[in-house]
Amino acid sequence: MTGMAKGTTPVGAEAPGAGGARGAAGDARGFLIATAAMTAGFALAPHLGIYPVFLMKALCFALFACAFNLLIGFGGLLSFGHAMFLGTAGYVSAYAAKVWGAPPELAILAGTAAAALLGVVAGALAIRRQGIYFAMITLALAQMMFFFCLQAPFTGGEDGIQSVPRGRLFGALDLANTLVLYYFVLAVFVAGFLFIYRVIHSPFGQVLKAIKENEARAISLGYDAERYKLLAFVLSATLAGLAGATKAIVFQLASLTDVHWTMSGEVVLMTLLGGMGTIFGPVVGAFTIIGLENYLAGFGQWVVVITGAIFVVCVLAFRRGIVGELGAWRARRRA
Amino acid sequence: MTEIFGIPTQALFGQLLIGLINGAFYALLSLGLAVIFGLLNIINFTHGAQYMMGAFCAYFALQYAGIGYWWSLLIAPIVVGTTGVVIERTMLARLYKLDHLYGLLLTFGLALVIQGVFTNYYGSSGLPYRIPDELTGGFNLGFMLLPKYRAWVIVASLGICIGTWYVIERTKLGSYLRAATENRALVQAFGINVPRMITLTYGLGVGLAAFAGVMAAPIYQVNPQMGANLIIVVFAVVVIGGMGSILGAIVTGFGLGIIEGLTKVFYPEASNTVIFVIMVIVLLLKPAGLFGREH
Numbered sequence: 001m002t003g004m005a006k007g008t009t010p011v012g013a014e015a016p017g018a019g020g021a022r023g024a025a026g027d028a029r030g031f032l033i034a035t036a037a038m039t040a041g042f043a044l045a046p047h048l049g050i051y052p053v054f055l056m057k058a059l060c061f062a063l064f065a066c067a068f069n070l071l072i073g074f075g076g077l078l079s080f081g082h083a084m085f086l087g088t089a090g091y092v093s094a095y096a097a098k099v100w101g102a103p104p105e106l107a108i109l110a111g112t113a114a115a116a117l118l119g120v121v122a123g124a125l126a127i128r129r130q131g132i133y134f135a136m137i138t139l140a141l142a143q144m145m146f147f148f149c150l151q152a153p154f155t156g157g158e159d160g161i162q163s164v165p166r167g168r169l170f171g172a173l174d175l176a177n178t179l180v181l182y183y184f185v186l187a188v189f190v191a192g193f194l195f196i197y198r199v200i201h202s203p204f205g206q207v208l209k210a211i212k213e214n215e216a217r218a219i220s221l222g223y224d225a226e227r228y229k230l231l232a233f234v235l236s237a238t239l240a241g242l243a244g245a246t247k248a249i250v251f252q253l254a255s256l257t258d259v260h261w262t263m264s265g266e267v268v269l270m271t272l273l274g275g276m277g278t279i280f281g282p283v284v285g286a287f288t289i290i291g292l293e294n295y296l297a298g299f300g301q302w303v304v305v306i307t308g309a310i311f312v313v314c315v316l317a318f319r320r321g322i323v324g325e326l327g328a329w330r331a332r333r334r335a
Numbered sequence: 336m337t338e339i340f341g342i343p344t345q346a347l348f349g350q351l352l353i354g355l356i357n358g359a360f361y362a363l364l365s366l367g368l369a370v371i372f373g374l375l376n377i378i379n380f381t382h383g384a385q386y387m388m389g390a391f392c393a394y395f396a397l398q399y400a401g402i403g404y405w406w407s408l409l410i411a412p413i414v415v416g417t418t419g420v421v422i423e424r425t426m427l428a429r430l431y432k433l434d435h436l437y438g439l440l441l442t443f444g445l446a447l448v449i450q451g452v453f454t455n456y457y458g459s460s461g462l463p464y465r466i467p468d469e470l471t472g473g474f475n476l477g478f479m480l481l482p483k484y485r486a487w488v489i490v491a492s493l494g495i496c497i498g499t500w501y502v503i504e505r506t507k508l509g510s511y512l513r514a515a516t517e518n519r520a521l522v523q524a525f526g527i528n529v530p531r532m533i534t535l536t537y538g539l540g541v542g543l544a545a546f547a548g549v550m551a552a553p554i555y556q557v558n559p560q561m562g563a564n565l566i567i568v569v570f571a572v573v574v575i576g577g578m579g580s581i582l583g584a585i586v587t588g589f590g591l592g593i594i595e596g597l598t599k600v601f602y603p604e605a606s607n608t609v610i611f612v613i614m615v616i617v618l619l620l621k622p623a624g625l626f627g628r629e630h
Contacts, residue, residue: 078436125615128622132378132435133574137618140571143564144611151604261567265443272440304451311444315437316426 115241358592389548577627
């Protein structure tokens, strides 16, 4: 079999890269302005009548999708099992907060660390194969984790871990106050988002991109491709875990939904719809999908059908995603 | 009552039989995946949904047209295989020049659509499908009772598997197929219509899934979600066996089914995960899979 045959376009390669005609400095300034605008928008949103619980949910998923995008968009690795990091971190942080009585910051830290650890194990296994096999292995490992969470004595089985206390952040900020909680979630999201940008534009990120474009050549240049891929996998898992741990504190719940394979598919869809390999794409994709699910909540299984249909349309006609298409449109106008 | 390792033989053989049945379905489904992957380089995520469609096809045929099990075994693969041909022509064919992962994403989306539509109309509880009259009852083997239908499933799936192996490895058509897997352009240059062959191969693989679905209908009941979790296990089976060889897919499928059955006897808590654990071990020892070729 040919893992990545010559002449095929790698996933995400159609999206315009970060380096354009404008040069790195202009890009960095553009990014900072856009990020500042986005953060300001989010900071104002609850005062403009947008339901903060919805925003928090979307922000958690946006971070989750950004973490996933780090792996697919910049490492070319399609993980079909990212729910295991989201869900595991959720369970660990919920357990720490509820059973051990840990303060929220420690609970989230514990959940994130658990996801990182799981990322090391799962990543080391999955990078032994490439392409389609990589996707199948991550999916199978996540399914194993699902059954583990279903049967383990401390996860509460079908019920999950409910009514997790939110507690006081650093002993001072009361997270029971929705607005305080909202700004905390926003801070976590922005920190994760900036961290991902930094990783992508670091020497590490550049080598990762080289491996994605042409692994054989990167190896011949002396880069240890496996180590780079593993590190990317662990980073992505850790950030996905951060999203999951935060989500568990926000919704005071850790449940099987977050470890199920449909969740792994959902994050793929968010990233694909927003634009794989773009910085802002996953955020746009996450808000679109969460918003859609919110409005269609009354339609039962039709949500699944619509989700599937968006998948099909994206793959057939819209592979750059929303942000990718916008970027391409701007590039065409500039030319 | 006789016992082996402290386990009553009745329970042991009962679970072994269930393992063999599950193994038969693993083998049939991973075989279809391997055939499709060989030529299209696509992992068909829709396979589980197409297996479910096969079962529903048999259910509809019986419910609305009075068509029985035996005709369904023939009709369902043709009907579902035809929908597969349409999917290949209208959608998959546009993706061959792109990364293979797009094929996975497209078929995943299609699986969601199909399963969602069926769940909408038929809920998630199973619909019963009765065993055909000829196969009710069982054989008394002395140490256990072997239901006739279960024996039939094992024999029929073995037959189909060996038949598929024979077509691909021993006939002229199969030699074209294998040649096209190795070098598509060259085979096309010899005047063989490769695009049509690809279409038919996808139809055949999908037909195999539908056939498995009809056989599963009397055992597992007809349920919109029946293929959803199964397909993930089958993916693990494929990773363990490697997709390089047809015989490998068959042996791995049956072997893992039996191991799963034995796990249910000796350590039931792990029966859901044992195949994934084996996958991990195989990845550590022989990353290309038991029958796979390192490239």
